Amino acid sequence: MSLMRYITRGLRGLFKQRAKDDEIAAEIEHYFEEAVEAGMSRGLTCDQAQRAARAEIGNLAPIREKVRSYGWENAVRTWLQDLSYAARQLRRNRGFAVVSVITLALGIGASTAIFSAVNPILLSPLPYPFPNRLLMIWNTYQGARFELSFATYRELLARNRTFDSIAVFDLGDGLANVTLQGKGIPERLEGQKVSWNYFRVLGVSPSLGRDFQPSEDIFHGPKVAILSHSLWQRRFHGDPAIIGRGIRLDGENFTIVAIMPPSFDNVLQPTAEIWTPEQFDFSQLNSGNFKSWEWMNHLHMVGRLKPGVTRSQAVQDLAQIASTPSPEYPRPEWGSLKQGLILDSVQDDLAETIKPALMAIIGAVVLLLLVACVNVVNLLLARHAQRQGEFAVRTALGASRRRVLRQLVTETLLLAMLGGLAGIAVALAGVRALVFLSPAGLPRIEAIQLDPAALCFALAVTTVIGLLTGLFPALGSPHAGFTLALHRSSRRTAGRQSVALRALVVTQIALALILLVSTGLLLHSMRRLLSVDPGFNPDHLLTMVVHTSGPQYLPAAPDLRPAFAARLRFFQRAIEAVRRVPAVRQAGFGIPLPLSDDPFGLGQTGVQFEKDGPRGVRNLLRFGVSPQFCQAMGIPLRSGRFLDERDTASAPFAALISESLARSEFPHEDPIGKRLHVGGIDNNTWYTVVGVVGDIKRTSLAANEPEAVYTDFRQSWAVESPLSFVIRTSGDPAAAASAVKNAIWSIDPNQPIVRVMTMDRMIFTSEAERRFVLILFAAFGSVALTLAAIGIYGVLSGSVNERMREIGVRAALGASRQAILRLIVADGLYLAGVGIALGLAGAFGSTRVMQSLLFGISRLDPYTYIGVILLLGTVATIACAAPAWRASRVDPSITLRAE
Amino acid sequence: MSAGYRQLSMNDTNTDVIQGTLDMLILKTLSLEPLHGFGISRRVEQITRGVFKVNPGSLLTALQRLERAGWLDAEWKQTENSRRAKIYSLTRAGRKQLELETADWNRRSSAIARLLKAEI
Numbered sequence A: 001m002s003l004m005r006y007i008t009r010g011l012r013g014l015f016k017q018r019a020k021d022d023e024i025a026a027e028i029e030h031y032f033e034e035a036v037e038a039g040m041s042r043g044l045t046c047d048q049a050q051r052a053a054r055a056e057i058g059n060l061a062p063i064r065e066k067v068r069s070y071g072w073e074n075a076v077r078t079w080l081q082d083l084s085y086a087a088r089q090l091r092r093n094r095g096f097a098v099v100s101v102i103t104l105a106l107g108i109g110a111s112t113a114i115f116s117a118v119n120p121i122l123l124s125p126l127p128y129p130f131p132n133r134l135l136m137i138w139n140t141y142q143g144a145r146f147e148l149s150f151a152t153y154r155e156l157l158a159r160n161r162t163f164d165s166i167a168v169f170d171l172g173d174g175l176a177n178v179t180l181q182g183k184g185i186p187e188r189l190e191g192q193k194v195s196w197n198y199f200r201v202l203g204v205s206p207s208l209g210r211d212f213q214p215s216e217d218i219f220h221g222p223k224v225a226i227l228s229h230s231l232w233q234r235r236f237h238g239d240p241a242i243i244g245r246g247i248r249l250d251g252e253n254f255t256i257v258a259i260m261p262p263s264f265d266n267v268l269q270p271t272a273e274i275w276t277p278e279q280f281d282f283s284q285l286n287s288g289n290f291k292s293w294e295w296m297n298h299l300h301m302v303g304r305l306k307p308g309v310t311r312s313q314a315v316q317d318l319a320q321i322a323s324t325p326s327p328e329y330p331r332p333e334w335g336s337l338k339q340g341l342i343l344d345s346v347q348d349d350l351a352e353t354i355k356p357a358l359m360a361i362i363g364a365v366v367l368l369l370l371v372a373c374v375n376v377v378n379l380l381l382a383r384h385a386q387r388q389g390e391f392a393v394r395t396a397l398g399a400s401r402r403r404v405l406r407q408l409v410t411e412t413l414l415l416a417m418l419g420g421l422a423g424i425a426v427a428l429a430g431v432r433a434l435v436f437l438s439p440a441g442l443p444r445i446e447a448i449q450l451d452p453a454a455l456c457f458a459l460a461v462t463t464v465i466g467l468l469t470g471l472f473p474a475l476g477s478p479h480a481g482f483t484l485a486l487h488r489s490s491r492r493t494a495g496r497q498s499v500a501l502r503a504l505v506v507t508q509i510a511l512a513l514i515l516l517v518s519t520g521l522l523l524h525s526m527r528r529l530l531s532v533d534p535g536f537n538p539d540h541l542l543t544m545v546v547h548t549s550g551p552q553y554l555p556a557a558p559d560l561r562p563a564f565a566a567r568l569r570f571f572q573r574a575i576e577a578v579r580r581v582p583a584v585r586q587a588g589f590g591i592p593l594p595l596s597d598d599p600f601g602l603g604q605t606g607v608q609f610e611k612d613g614p615r616g617v618r619n620l621l622r623f624g625v626s627p628q629f630c631q632a633m634g635i636p637l638r639s640g641r642f643l644d645e646r647d648t649a650s651a652p653f654a655a656l657i658s659e660s661l662a663r664s665e666f667p668h669e670d671p672i673g674k675r676l677h678v679g680g681i682d683n684n685t686w687y688t689v690v691g692v693v694g695d696i697k698r699t700s701l702a703a704n705e706p707e708a709v710y711t712d713f714r715q716s717w718a719v720e721s722p723l724s725f726v727i728r729t730s731g732d733p734a735a736a737a738s739a740v741k742n743a744i745w746s747i748d749p750n751q752p753i754v755r756v757m758t759m760d761r762m763i764f765t766s767e768a769e770r771r772f773v774l775i776l777f778a779a780f781g782s783v784a785l786t787l788a789a790i791g792i793y794g795v796l797s798g799s800v801n802e803r804m805r806e807i808g809v810r811a812a813l814g815a816s817r818q819a820i821l822r823l824i825v826a827d828g829l830y831l832a833g834v835g836i837a838l839g840l841a842g843a844f845g846s847t848r849v850m851q852s853l854l855f856g857i858s859r860l861d862p863y864t865y866i867g868v869i870l871l872l873g874t875v876a877t878i879a880c881a882a883p884a885w886r887a888s889r890v891d892p893s894i895t896l897r898a899e
Numbered sequence B: 001m002s003a004g005y006r007q008l009s010m011n012d013t014n015t016d017v018i019q020g021t022l023d024m025l026i027l028k029t030l031s032l033e034p035l036h037g038f039g040i041s042r043r044v045e046q047i048t049r050g051v052f053k054v055n056p057g058s059l060l061t062a063l064q065r066l067e068r069a070g071w072l073d074a075e076w077k078q079t080e081n082s083r084r085a086k087i088y089s090l091t092r093a094g095r096k097q098l099e100l101e102t103a104d105w106n107r108r109s110s111a112i113a114r115l116l117k118a119e120i
Helices: A002-015 A017-041 A046-057 A060-068 A072-092 A094-122 A150-159 A198-202 A229-236 A282-286 A311-323 A346-351 A355-396 A401-437 A452-476 A479-487 A494-530 A561-579 A629-633 A659-665 A733-745 A759-766 A768-802 A804-812 A817-846 A862-888 A892-898 B022-032 B037-047 B056-069 B092-119
Strands: A134-141 A144-146 A163-170 A178-181 A187-189 A191-194 A224-227 A246-249 A252-259 A274-277 A299-305 A341-345 A541-546 A584-591 A604-609 A617-625 A637-640 A654-658 A675-678 A687-693 A708-712 A723-729 A753-758 B072-078 B084-090
Touching (some): A002 A072, A017 A046, A017 A060, A017 B037, A017 B056, A072 A094, A094 A401, A150 A163, A150 A311, A178 A274, A299 A311, A355 A452, A355 A494, A355 A768, A494 A768, A494 A817, A494 A862, A541 A733, A561 A723, A561 A733, A584 A629, A629 A723, A723 A733, A733 A753, A753 A759, A759 A768, A768 A804, A768 A862, A804 A817, A817 A862, B022 B037, B022 B056, B022 B084, B037 B056, B037 B084, B056 B092, B084 B092
Parallel strands (some): A191 A274, A617 A708
Antiparallel strands (some): A134 A144, A134 A299, A224 A274, A541 A723, A604 A675, A637 A687, A675 A687
């Protein structure tokens, strides 16, 4: 009740100050009148009574002040006054304010964004209970990590004494992926095969249903599956009745036993949506031969330590097992564990490949934040030097030192706040850009979001540094200092500081140069790369990956051919349907698809030309294609003919070879009509070269692998699945996508279609990693350039203030404005020159690291270097201009009089 | 407490209100009847026979504070001599506060009295 009154009265005082003041004045006035009247009633004259009252009460004004100054709202009011004064100050020095805010925003924003991206990967604990007890266990092959076999798993599980439990899972190469069929569009799902205790080891349990049971993880065990929360929501609308019901996966019935919680972050295979048990065959482990799947190294292993067991104890324990084979657990040569086992925390394991790069980025960011701080310090110092006189006047007029300090703190805080707000905006944009641009394969990408802790840290660092700087001039000079400053500006400490500050500015420029040179080189590479001719025509080209899913498509021993035939039948009927779509001009299918993310090894096969004899087998790139594939792709025909409808299974086998291959194999002959084996020595069929086609790029625009062979699927022993469909359209290829998909599903609605993408887009994504690095460098480079410019400006402003007297003397002695202008600009350019020289040395060294990212340009490309030097020089000159201009305007009579 | 006290000077008869008692004096005065600022000041002086004189700055500040604490109500009214004055009156909470402070004061003053007696 009274608290309410306390607040409301205070607010009234704050917002209706005039009314309140009037009321106080009226009350005091009344008090005075009553006192006068009381005096008059004692028999005094009016005049006497007034005098007596005044003598008793005293001066009315201080009383009014005293009554007025009561209440919390007064502290607020003073603060608001300070704030508005500070805002006025900043408005009056717009240049200073804008530059400081930009500096702070860039420093805070960039460092927060990068730290937010790096934090979940390197630092923040994994989202599992006691994550430090989780260890990855690896086989060793030539010192590097390698997969393990089920047999090894069973041995370690039985013999170890340090782990609570150990789980295995497949290496995530897509073998566990399945097609979900049934109601709606068939969907290819990323699956993960796991041992029954996988979730228990991680320490998570399903939010609905029950975890896998040991009885389900046996050979020919029940077909059960666990779904991710997002899959459950997407495909089953979050219906809880799904538990215990069956779904069709790859043509077989599976029972859903559980749903994982939405918070479950499966860091070991983040994109998996469905889990099934491994179901290894234990009997194979006692069979005496090492031929079955159970003996192959294809598993990843994660274990949870017993409480209180240290990592080194576990390492010792497993090393001991590895070095002492037991007859109970026979080991094949590849599972001998002779090279020992590698144990690593899950976190380090995830970051292992990218740690150096990330650490480099963190280093750059720390540097950036530091540079930003230095700049703010610089700017504030220069500014305070300018304001010495103002402070001195205020002190002389009776402002207490505390009051002046408070004013300074308010101003610095206002600046920090503005910079912080802008920094938050920069950070938000930066994080979104990072996530959007990040290359595939960056671990824990879904956990990347703006990190409030990082933001607070960056804000705090810059603010504290700003505050210290803000207070430094005031704290440094005792009361007398201000008086002294009335007469002349203090020069005692400035000389010392400026050496350090100038060194930092030089560092900034050097850093900016290195980053800009790298950016320039990458930019050139990118431009050259994207102008590289892929060898085919990517315009109006739509691509998609079509799977076959179902038992009839799975090759099964002893005869694989029915499955291959079934696949080919489906693909042929599908492509015919596609060709009937109105917007489609040409369509074909093939494998591998150029410039796609098809695995590197896909399509590598043994090829032997007749002229070379049986020993002349070479490993070459082989494209399996359908008729119209080359036409749809726009691969040019150099001589002979394309593969077409003639080349049936019963016709003579025909092949196309690429231009480069023709040139290297038949430099002086016509290659048409020459014969070759494709598919290694096992295949004794002769293929006849019927045509020569242009070279194309396979994995990347940067890689040159021009030698290739093309054969038709009808004349091949195997038909791969999935295959890529390529469709040349008359209009916008993306617009035709759904018509094409529907055409394929009109043949079989149960077959999934994935990675639907235009070829233009595909080429763009194929250079994603290079682009990511480029954008990162470009962003850092421009930030560094801005900061360096601000740094030069700050240092020169400071030095102009310091040298005001000197400049005045020079001017008085007859130095022209140009001479003074030159003096200051030369000073700034000297700094820039030293920085550029250092930066050049750095760039020569550091660009060696990025050699692999460059394309078609030398890392010492003179144009890039000259361009960057010119850019830096120009920016530095501009940064010099303002202080130099101010110096040239110094009026000698004023400066000298001030002495 | 922010009640103001003039610096004690040697040649001045001390009429300052004892520290911490101004609130109690005001509350007590107002418990007799609602009054304006000058009225309170005069009444305190009269009742204490001039021992205490209330400084108007301190008084008006204290009145503001007490009002904010919810112990007083204030209202602008016409006085008998037809001036507009801010008249303060005691609220229920103020009455309770007065009782508390009175009890507290009695406890303290009797303790001091006992102490002084013991010394003599």
